[in-house]
Amino acid sequence: MMASRPLALINARLVDPASAYDGPGALLVRDGVIRDRIEGADTGAISQDAEVIDARGAMLCPGLIDLRVKTGEPGAEPKETLKSAALAAAAGGVTSIIVQPDTDPAVDDPSVVDFILRRARDIGLVHVYPAGAATKGLKGERMAEIGLMRDAGCVYVTDADRPIVNSKVFRRLLAYARGFGVLVAHRPADPWLSAGAAASEGELAGRMGLPSVPAIAEKIMLERDLALVELTGGRLLVDQITTACALESLERGKARGLDVTATTSINHLSFNEVDIGDYRTFCKVDPPLRSEDDRQAVIEALASGLIDIVVSAHAPAPAEDKRLPYDEAAPGAVGLQTLLPALLALHHEGRMELLDLMAKVTSRPAELLGLKAGRLAKGAPADLVLCDLNAPLVVDPAALKSKSKNTPFDGRRLQGVVRATLVEGRQVYSAD
Structure with a gap:
């Protein structure tokens, strides 16, 4: 041939x-x-x-690797299909996406992992890797078939936006996953303090009359997770750290030599709670946008290397789910196409050197997942x-490839x- x-x-x-x-x-x-x-x-x-x-x-440079992407397929294709997500990724310079397991059905079985991989091969655009559910049905009660899903091709396990409340279940999960060499991703959010929250607690949320969550909710859950990592020797991916107080816990955990990697989202690097403005639901994300002090602390943690990876936190939502009263609107923002230019703002502003910045979306996620991509080397x-x-670029939602157009970067x-x-x-x- x-x-x-x-x-x-x-x-x-x-x-x-x-x-x-x-x-x-x-x-x-x-x-x-x-x-x-x-x-x-x-x-x-x-x-x-x-x-x-x-x-x-x-x-x-190497194509971007986005560790946290939601789609609607299977089960909610009007939000986003694997093909529309892949088209958006390609237009944004993202060559590998890790899709979240909170679909319908949930990715808690090897057959669903196989379905996603086959669909991605048929589409033939970017690399698509499934994240498997950590617990059956994402209910936080019984572990999913982690070993079988790993063998089928999932790259880590997570319950996506849902914290695993039961500490005994999370301990078993970390220990069991360690035996298979599987990474566990977990959202640090105390579920009781976070329940029903639409904004971060503070003067702004109080003035706007929005149900809110204190920043300490992130720290409380992260402290528990780090203690269980120390107990089990498991591998933890902290899913979107966004507050200054939680960064203190992360720094202590890493100083103790725990196998912990942390991400933050481009939304929390680019916006603060004031961007909610006049109840802009396209700025309603999960975790909610934080104070400007928190945003600056997260940028500094990214520059210092305390935060390892940046994700788009791509979460499509159709207009009918967003054009509602703020506390009723669905959280989330599309981000695959805006990830790179929004990230480059930190370079243009002189906050980070270009090499260090691009490592957060190329070589670092590749190393974490053991991918061959993420480098410009012979044989790669x-x-x-x-x-x-x-x-220059002015973000136009109508030009986005995603089926949903819910971007806080509008304009x-x-x-x-x-x-x-x-x-x-x-x-x-x-x-x-």
């Missing part, structure tokens, strides 16, 4: 957090993998028979994004336009 024609991406600014390289260069791609990487402006060694894409100085999958770092001016996305060397998105 004749080998496919190679693809050369030249005149690029290579940004590869895995090797700490940020400079001019080119890549040669063939048969779905990176065959050669040339550093410097001289691209004379590139194969003469290659198809050429001239990056014209744009950033060429050619999962790539070409992005014009300085190109926001950002910098960073995705020019092309490649998955295993195939161009799955082009701005042209």
Whole structure:
């Protein structure tokens, strides 16, 4: 069989957090993998028979890996299908998505894991990896078939937005998952303090008359989780840390050598509680938007490395679920297409170096899940994004590929336009 024609991406600014390289260069791609990487402006060694894409100085980096994506398939396809989520991911430079298990039916059985993987293969756009349910039906009572789901292809287990309240169940889960080498993700939120909350507790929520949750609810549950990690030796992924007080607990846990990784969402890096404004339901997310002091603390924790990974927390909701009184509206925001330009705002503002920032959505999640992607190296999958770092962008919900258009970035001016996305060397998105 004749080998496919190679693809050369030249005149690029290579940004590869895995090797700490940020400079001019080119890549040669063939048969779905990176065959050669040339550093410097001289691209004379590139194969003469290659198809050429001239990056014209744009950033060429590994495709983004988004650890927390909700879809509506199976069971709620009007919100989002796997295909519409994949289209949004490709348009946002995201080449791998981990879909959450809170579907209908829940992803608590190997057969549902297999269904998602087969659907993703049929769609043929980006890589789709299922997260399995930690407990049957996401009810927090009995463990799901963790070992069988791992063998079927799930990459970690979680009950998504639902905290596992029963400490005995969570202890068993951590211990059992450790035996299979499975990562457990958990939302740190005390369920009693959080019940019915639509905003963060404080002067603003009180003035607006919104049911609220104190920041301490995050710290309380995280302290319990860290204690059980210490007891069991399990692996924990803290699912969206958003408050300064919880960051103190995370820092102590990591200092004790616990196997703990933490994420935060792009929403909590970009917005604070004031953005609710005149009851803007598109800014209602879960966890709720926090104070500006919390937002700044989260940014500093990201820059210092205390927070390891940034997620889009993509959670589609149709208009009829959002255009309701604020405390009745569904929480959540779509984020696959806005993740990269919103994240780049921290670079443009001088808050983080570009290499460190991009590591949070490329090499770091790849290392955590044991994926081969997330790096620009010979033999690595050619999962790539070409992005014009300085190109201006005004977010238009109508232009989003997601079926739902619930974005808090509506009308926001950002910098960073995705020019092309490649998955295993195939161009799955082009701005042209």
